[in-house]
Amino acid sequence: MKITFPHMGNVYLAVKALFDGLGIEYVIPPKNSKKTLEIGSLHSPEEICLPYKIMIGNYVQAAEMGADTVLLTGSCGPCRFGEYCEMQMNLLNKLGHDFKFIVIDAPGDIGVSELFNRIAEISTKSRMSKHKKLQCVKYALDVINLTDKLDAKAHWLAGYERKREECKKLLHASKRDAARCSNPKEMIKLLKDYEKKFDNVELDLDKDPVKIAIIGEIYTVIEPFSNLYIEDKLMSYGVSTRRELTPSWWVKNMVMSPTRLNSLDLKRHSKEYLRLEIGGHARECIGEAVKAYEDGLDGAIQIFPMGCMPEIVSKAILPRISKDKNFPIMTLVVDEMTGEAGYVTRIEAFLDLLERRKEHVLSGS
Amino acid sequence: MKIGIPKGLLYYKYHPFFMTFFTELGAETIVSEDTNKSILDLGVKHCVDEACMPVKVFHGHVASLRDKCDAILIPRIMQIRKREYICPKFCGLPEMVVYNIPDLPAVISEPIYATDDKRLYEWAKEAGRLVTRDRNTIRRAFEKAVSVQNEYDIGINTLSYEMKVALAGHPYNIYDSYSNMNIVRKLNALGIGIITEEFVDEEEVDSEVGKLFKRPFWTFARNTYGFLATAYEKKLCDGVIYISSFACGIDSVLIELVKERIGDFPFMVLKIDEHTGEAGVNTRIEAFVDMLERRKTYEDNVPSYGQCVPCSQGSF
Ligand code: SF4
């Protein structure tokens, strides 16, 4: 059995740590690229959302590298994501890939014992003791948390760095090196070392950079390829960015959600504009926009894939928030046709606007 | 007190309930006109671009009622069946409308959980308060409304034609004849009868749906999938026409699941949005009907049932 899984931001590092630890064979699909998307679009229904297409590309590319088992997460949330797995299974079968599927669902839906059965299916391949296996899960969680932390640091400090693109380079180096580690402990140590390196980045704290919150559909904001590397771009511009939706947030949210104590902060902030859960992460999106304003950021950028149902609802609400609070929010909708040039133009225009507003405030007019 | 009721989205299915409820409470009701060009234009003007046409049309209906009533009903339908959902746009409908159409009167937007009468009554209590403070009146109006709704049947099952098409899609795409360009009439004129999802038994739907690896969590998907799978299995129709909205996330999934199930049984997806031209629709319907007819003659002439009937022209 050779397991593969779809890409989503840094998740591959955590999964690598997990399987390295357990001693299970796996295939990391090639990094997302135009090619991945081309393959995905070729085989997927035209109107399906972008994340689906990219994932199909991942599976097909992984199959070419010998993967025979796919790990899918299908949570039964009121969005398409939950319906993905059935369709993806059908599709891959039709393509003639003899995949085995392991679907990790929310326990509320398939029952706790079924969930354990499915997880056991993976871990029985490993001869370790139960205790050791749990230890590996813990390592994987550590990796998720650390990589998210590094992301957050780099994205925020980029606005203050003295040497241009230092944060960006450091961040990329950390991932490159982490991918080369062969056991989880080594990876964790390396990531921790990088964390320290960020403390040594020379900063100019007198700077007042433009600060932006990145909000929107969870896959699209987390997976850099699908948002045309917006965070990298903004780091190069010397803009500080913040993003609440991360893999570690997702894990926490999922674990906590049966207790309804999940992401209280964002729920509170979204209350004024969207009281109820409507599916996907629309409510988080609204909450983040309000929170970004309250935290004194300069603006927000909402990103979602074309046709994304919950985010269309958010998009309908955001202009009101923007108007009420005098807080600029721009929406970027991405699909496989999104061209780099037009995209960059819009981002630059938005940054211009934010900078001008800042000067205005400073000059007191 | 005058309550405005927009003739959009699930109005077509649930208007008896809403109308009875408010009338029994003693309120006056006003329903927006049938969908027409000016309603659609109003909707397009007030709604976010990315939304699907049914949601835009709904915005148009609300806008058309703006100056004609004291409160507008915007049904925030969260759930119709247990452990299933409606589209996210239904859940956020009041927000979409209220933040985008200026100068609206009060709106009735309490969440509706229609999974059982008790939860539905929660809605009635909140919504009814706007009209009367009297609990008993609300209770009585609610009970009447539920019973009127239960008596109400929509659904089409024409028996007088030789050939029949299963007409599938969200209720508003089927029953809003402006949006679907009068498809029912068009088909009848071509000598084709129609059957809709209301004419398949719940048990059959459940049994079909049960065969899926994953239980569909959208009520629309469950109904339509169950209907088409049954209609196909039981030979209730000669082909399927699926009316779908552009940019409907649910349809994009559902159509794939249906295709998977019915193989190369004749299946046509008719995508509609505000730019769809009627001429193109006519041509496609005619071509589809032609194909059905050819197929029928072929089958009639070659009675080798159970053998593979080549129908490469079967799926459009
Ligand atoms: S949230 Fe958006 S992108 Fe994600 S599955 Fe739903 S429609 Fe697709």
Ligand code: SF4
């Ligand atoms: S189900 Fe589809 S057509 Fe209906 S409101 Fe949702 S996205 Fe629009």
